[in-house]
Amino acid sequence: MTNDYDVLIIGGGPGGYVAAIRAAQLGLRTAVVEKQHLGGICLNWGCIPTKALLRGAEVAHTLANLEQFGFAVENPRFDIGKLVQHSRTVSAKLTSGIEYLMNKNGIEVIRGRARLIDKCMVAVTDDKTEIRLRAAHIILATGARPRALPGIEADGERIWTYFQALVPKELPKSLLVVGSGAIGMEFASLYNDLGCEVTLVELAERIMPQEDAEVAALVHKQFEKRGIRIHTSAALAAVDKGGEQLDCRLRLTNGSEQSLAVERVLLAAGIQANIEDIGLEALGVVTERGFIKTDQWCRTNVFGLYAIGDVAGAPCLAHKASHEAVICVEKLAGLEGVHPLDRDYIPGCTYSRPQVASLGLTEEQARAKGHTLKIGRFNYQANGKALAMGEAEGFVKAIFDADSGELLGAHMVGPEVTEQIQGFGIAHSLEATDESLQKVIFAHPTLSEAMHEAVLAACGQALHQ
Missing domain, CATH: 3.50.50.60 (FAD/NAD(P)-binding domain)
Structure with a gap:
């Protein structure tokens, strides 16, 4: 193992491991320091296992409503242990997949706890030893943890x-x-x-x-x-x-x-960033409201030191961390045409029942910015696919600037909206306007037709409401 790298990443979550892969793809000598699990909170204790459990909840909801589809099941049995085991199996499979990607891309994974000791210098300790690593660029991707409430501590039992x-x-x-x-x-x-x-x-x-x-x-x-x-x-x-x-x-x-x-x-x-005991004080790294302060290229105030993902502030989302990772690495590598992150248009998804997905500005935010608005809404009660599924509660809301036709925000609540919101994301990325989106042909019958109808409604041309 060499002790000198072009890029050294502290933390192997969705920000850290993606940064490592992109750096290795660009020919940079790369290593990741991780004290516990590759994949971070997202794969091990967040995004992925919760979705596995929520799938079980969806099955429970389906069983409770079988009659409308012509089925009857008496006294179905449920074992919470088996559902939990399913979620842990899914997480383990994805974590092993990241191990494979590290090996495939020639990335060294160093186990232990990392601490900044000087510019471009990190000490990594485990139970027995300490090693010192040097890197031209160090990326902090240490993530976050649940925020404690004053006077109320989690005991892990009750x-x-x-x-x-x-x-x-x-x-x-x-x-x-x-x-x-x-x-x-x-x-x-x-x-x-x-x-x-x-x-x-x-x-x-x-x-x-x-x-x-x-x-x-x-x-x-x-x-x-x-x-x-x-x-x-x-x-x-x-x-x-x-x-x-x-x-x-x-x-x-x-x-x-x-x-x-x-x-x-x-x-x-809420959550709080993992900024303790990583050596920020020794280098004078600036923090703000408990998160590491960075510029649009994920650079801290210390030359050669970067921060991405939850530790660098809201929105604390895995896909934001991964996107920052690519921006950070491509910029430090000197690639041309790198664009900074537009935080207003990071999609947010909540996988409850009903699901919620959003992108861009809310109506309140758009009005506060002085926009004159065109707003279209379409209810899933008028969507054939949603009615057929028996999941017709919800709507799509599209917000446009009345003068330019720019898509300012999209807000969806209802069946599988987390799988559809990216349609609005692509539209915004390609600078589509209300006029151009009217001309898009949506397949029928689909849930996504409600997106088209919301656009039409914003333009006063709704067909099915």
């Missing part, structure tokens, strides 16, 4: 983070989910479909505060229709673990308090 929520030994009868971002919404939906009594608490005035208000309102309605209790403008103030159940005290923003008893609490109120 008060969970998503780590424990992914591998329950048994299903709790009742669950309090704190936070209505993507993580909280997905687990609330998952555990509700699997038969748990779920309560959702959000500090903001409405759930999913980052989403378009109309989308959030529909999801709120659908969650309550499913029996999920929702408390907005409320915070979890205290948890008493003295009894068989957890006695939880909610403090509302109007000053009042409310109590409820649950078997488990899931803390899903």
